[in-house]
Amino acid sequence: MKNENQKQGSNSRRNFIKASATALAGFYLVPRHVLGGPGFTAPSDKLRVAGIGVGGMGGNDIRGVFNSGKVDIVALCDVHDSRAKASVDAHTKATYYRDFREMLEKEHKNIDAVTISTPDHMHAVQTMAAMQLGKHVYVQKPLSHDIYEARMLTEAADKYKVVTQMGNQGSSGDGVRQMVEWYNAGLIGEATKVYCWTDRPVWPQGIPWPTTPATPPADLDWDLWLGTAPYRDYISNLVPFNWRGWWDYGTGALGDMACHIMEPPFRVLGLGYPKSAEASVGSVYVGEFQRGYFPESCPPSSHITLRFERPGKDDLEFHWMDGGIQPTRPIELGPNEVMGDGGNGVIIEGTKGKMMCGTYGMNPQLLPTSKTKEANVSQTEKRIEGGDRGHYNNWVDACIAGYGSAAFENLSSPFSIAGPLTESVLMGNLAIRSYDYREPRETGNGFNYPGRGIKLVWDGPNMRVTNFEPANQFVKRTYRDGWTL
Numbered sequence: 001m002k003n004e005n006q007k008q009g010s011n012s013r014r015n016f017i018k019a020s021a022t023a024l025a026g027f028y029l030v031p032r033h034v035l036g037g038p039g040f041t042a043p044s045d046k047l048r049v050a051g052i053g054v055g056g057m058g059g060n061d062i063r064g065v066f067n068s069g070k071v072d073i074v075a076l077c078d079v080h081d082s083r084a085k086a087s088v089d090a091h092t093k094a095t096y097y098r099d100f101r102e103m104l105e106k107e108h109k110n111i112d113a114v115t116i117s118t119p120d121h122m123h124a125v126q127t128m129a130a131m132q133l134g135k136h137v138y139v140q141k142p143l144s145h146d147i148y149e150a151r152m153l154t155e156a157a158d159k160y161k162v163v164t165q166m167g168n169q170g171s172s173g174d175g176v177r178q179m180v181e182w183y184n185a186g187l188i189g190e191a192t193k194v195y196c197w198t199d200r201p202v203w204p205q206g207i208p209w210p211t212t213p214a215t216p217p218a219d220l221d222w223d224l225w226l227g228t229a230p231y232r233d234y235i236s237n238l239v240p241f242n243w244r245g246w247w248d249y250g251t252g253a254l255g256d257m258a259c260h261i262m263e264p265p266f267r268v269l270g271l272g273y274p275k276s277a278e279a280s281v282g283s284v285y286v287g288e289f290q291r292g293y294f295p296e297s298c299p300p301s302s303h304i305t306l307r308f309e310r311p312g313k314d315d316l317e318f319h320w321m322d323g324g325i326q327p328t329r330p331i332e333l334g335p336n337e338v339m340g341d342g343g344n345g346v347i348i349e350g351t352k353g354k355m356m357c358g359t360y361g362m363n364p365q366l367l368p369t370s371k372t373k374e375a376n377v378s379q380t381e382k383r384i385e386g387g388d389r390g391h392y393n394n395w396v397d398a399c400i401a402g403y404g405s406a407a408f409e410n411l412s413s414p415f416s417i418a419g420p421l422t423e424s425v426l427m428g429n430l431a432i433r434s435y436d437y438r439e440p441r442e443t444g445n446g447f448n449y450p451g452r453g454i455k456l457v458w459d460g461p462n463m464r465v466t467n468f469e470p471a472n473q474f475v476k477r478t479y480r481d482g483w484t485l
Helices: 004-026 057-066 081-090 100-107 120-132 147-160 174-184 222-226 252-261 263-269 370-374 387-401 415-433 469-474
Strands: 047-052 071-077 095-097 113-116 136-139 164-166 191-197 276-281 284-287 290-292 302-310 313-322 345-350 354-357 365-367 456-459
Touching: 047 057, 047 100, 047 387, 057 071, 057 081, 057 113, 057 387, 071 081, 071 100, 095 100, 100 120, 113 120, 120 136, 120 147, 136 387, 147 415, 164 387, 164 415, 174 263, 174 345, 174 354, 191 252, 191 263, 252 263, 252 302, 252 313, 252 415, 263 345, 263 415, 276 415, 302 415, 365 370, 415 456, 415 469
Parallel strands: 047 071, 047 113, 071 095, 113 136, 136 164, 191 313
Antiparallel strands: 191 345, 276 302, 276 456, 284 290, 302 313, 345 354, 354 365
16 A cells, blocks of 8 residues: 655655756756866865765765765765665765755755666666756666666766766776777677676566565665655565566666676677567476466576677677576687686677677687687777776766866766667567566466567667567656656
8 A cells, every 4th residue: 555655755756856947947057177167276176976875886886986085975865774874974974865856956066976876777767867967977787777768868968968987897897908909900700699698696586576565674765765666565575685686676687787798799899779689588387387477577597689780791699698598618618617707708709719708808818718828919998097996986087077078088888888788788678578468367377478489670769679569668667656757
């Protein structure tokens, strides 16, 4: 049953929208470094940062930017007080909020940039609200929960001219840059196939929504946590981790890991939108000789095949596998050599050879691995100081320098790159979820998944599946009343 908090939440949302509109009408925010014109020196050279979602990975993000030595943490926001405690204790001068809208309304004049490290279903509304106020943003992966959100955020970053970065730190690593140099030097020829895989999920997936509600933790604002998602009663063990396996909040193993693992081949091969997607998934047994597919939950395992069109070249075949599924070991890999990093990895097959890496593009190798030490190519890709550990500094430096600066051009994962990558990642989830509803039979759950038995043809510029209309319901989800992008 809906509680009184929901009514209060709706009023708060309406008040925030009115207040934000009034504020935006009264001033136009620009970076501090340009406020005084040429030669102006800001009162403080430090970037003023607020955090939305500051427990767990959000706490890591706050520490990461703060440890640059160039940041003051001025405001913190989290809907779960005990999860936020470590960050609050570490930054005692920062004002603490539960509602990000209240924080932005009250603090927008005091902050330059925002980190966002919340469940996937809240990324887009929080990021958009910050960008509309002229704030630079660092957003955890995946950039968004659905394809439409990713496109809107990518366009908004350019519109509002803010510095953006997604939290796939491997994009700042040396490994992916080494692979770019090998590929551009022709060491594996023209790429024909890509294989990416992960051992995730390590949280429950492929299960029905529990029928027994539970009491939310006393220090958790459940209505604010739900945010854009449909209202449901709280269930045990959903937070702080297991929400990843439910479509209302998370994006499954694909959303959790593909922005890390698919990024190296995307960068190496300069990929854009896929032209098609196919999906097959694992299922669970819910009774004798009966398999269960639960539309509320991500599947326990999946195999996605994307195809990318390349002008003047054959299509690239791109495979994603999760839930422990892995590609066949390359014949060039020794029987006792580790494929990828064991649980996760990437293999790019070319007309002249193959190369491989682990998560985040780490430990890149040519196959057979003996070729790695023999490779001698010029360094053409600029390295990020500190490699993947420099991902936060990469963003902080660009924020201080400003939109369009040399530091801005050196960003590892701005939305112009992270947006199309996220769209391709989520295209796999669209294929997984493409079902038709049917009347339940005596044995069956009322859902049929014909989209998994065909190739979904994708019109990237217009964000539409052209040959199976039911799939398009998953391009853009419907927010709960009171929430908009």
